[in-house]
Every structure is written in C-alpha cells, then in structure tokens.
Amino acid sequence: MVYQDPAGLDRLFHALSDPTRRAMLQALTDDEQKIGDLAKPFAMSFAAASKHVRVLEGAGLVSRRIEGRAHICRIEPAPFAAIDQWLSFYARFWGGRLDTLEALLRADDIPQASTREDKT
C-alpha cells in the first residue's frame, strides 16, 4: 500500500531542488507554455533552460506535446500527489491537517502509541 518508487522520489525531489525549475513549474500553473516562453524569464541560455525542462519531464512533473516546431509543456498533477503522500507519513510530527485522520488510517500498523511530542 502507498508504495512509492524510491528512484522516482529521487528524481522528483531533485527536480524540485532547483529554483529555476520551481519557477518554471509555477509558470506552468497559469497555462501551458512553449519551452521558449518558459526560458525567457531566466538569465541563462535557451539550451540551459531546455535542459531544466527535460529534468522536470524526467521527474514526471511536466509533459510535452509537439505542435509544429513548438514544444508545449503542461504541468502534470500526479507527482504532487506522490509528494503529498510521502509527506503524510510525517504529518504526525508537525501537526499537518492530515494528522488526526492519518493517525486513524495507520492505527492498525502502529505497534504502540508514540509518546513523542514535538513542539519546536
């Protein structure tokens, strides 16, 4: 249950660890974008930006559709769900909204109630 491919998470978190790529993602929340449009805001070569897009694609965060000479990118929702799922495991530590229900969910798996309580 709730299995997550480790290499997938590697690629996913790595893709998100770069500010250029996160900014591109954010730009894509507005609408689909040509790679050229994605590249424009950044002070780097087109080729460099294109490589960033490829990393996002490799992580599943972005899909590409070719229309004539333009490559049109779209944000893909699934990886966000994967992150959320990963995060939910830790929800009990920081009091995320899932906290209560998550505790319910894993009630069977937990051998004994944790006495840990983080406040920091």
Place this chain on the structure above:
Amino acid sequence: MVYQDPAGLDRLFHALSDPTRRAMLQALTDDEQKIGDLAKPFAMSFAAASKHVRVLEGAGLVSRRIEGRAHICRIEPAPFAAIDQWLSFYARFWGGRLDTLEALLRADDIPQASTREDKT
C-alpha cells in the same frame, strides 16, 4: 507570513532527493538516534553517513544534541510544514490533500486508480 526562502527549499528538496537520507529520516520517526545508529543500516562508511546527516541538518530536517561522545539526532517538524505549504500552492489545481486522503481511505475497499502514479 507565507514566505519561503528559495535557498531553503533548494536545500530542503536536495536533502530529500537521496534515498539514504530519506531512510534516515524515516528511522528518526521512531525515536532519536545516535549518528552511529543512523549509519549502521547502510552499506557505506561511517564518514559518508555522517555527511548525509549533516546535509539533513543543513536543511533543518534534523537537529543534533551532543551527549558525551554521542551525537543524538532528532527529526525537526518545521521543514515538513514548509513543504506542505509549498505543495498547497499546487493543490489548487491537482485536487489537494483531501482527495489523496480519501483515496487512501478507500484504498482498502476500492481497487480503483487513486492518486498513485509511481511504478515508472
């Protein structure tokens, strides 16, 4: 208020992009651990594992308290909240936390495709 240091997210996501470090984090959900204990499960030198801990520390995911000659590590909740906050921006269009939770809740009964996407 909802501002997130970009460099912080860089370090955070980068720290999470390594399977060894994620495994260490998970080990820390059980209880605090000495660095030596954190290192043991991995087929790498103690020094290498120690460096991984330092990366986790640098990302704020782990704090360290020195007790005699042992360095005792503890998971820190704040960065998880930061990720959740980052994620929440995208929840707007991919369905968000509650959908994921519902899918999890139904996972036992309904074998339908949930928010899963892994198996790449």
Place this chain on the structure above:
DNA sequence: GCGTTATTAAACCATATGGTTTATCAAGAT
C-alpha cells in the same frame, strides 16, 4: 595513562550537475 568508542576533518576521487557555445534539424514565413 591506555585502549576503545563516537564522531569530525581533511585529502582525494569519480561522477553528476548546471552552465556555456557551437552545430544541427525541422517547421513557418517570405
């Protein structure tokens, strides 16, 4: 003190990463 245990520091190495520049290729426009 002396040896052992827990950890960091330093030097080093191979590979990955993020960037560049210079081709190269395909598709529109004229």
Place this chain on the structure above:
DNA sequence: ATCTTGATAAACCATATGGTTTAATAACGC
C-alpha cells in the same frame, strides 16, 4: 529556395555531490 524561429545535440567546463581512506579529537572504561 531562403531566411528565421523553436528546439535538440554535442562538446566542453567548473563546481557540487557522494563516496573513499586516513588522520585527528574527545569521551568513556579499565
């Protein structure tokens, strides 16, 4: 056909990353 546009590919470079090994440091047991 030719020129321009949108994008990739390839070669290259500097630095970062993840790992090693060998000191070095500090605390505990004897």
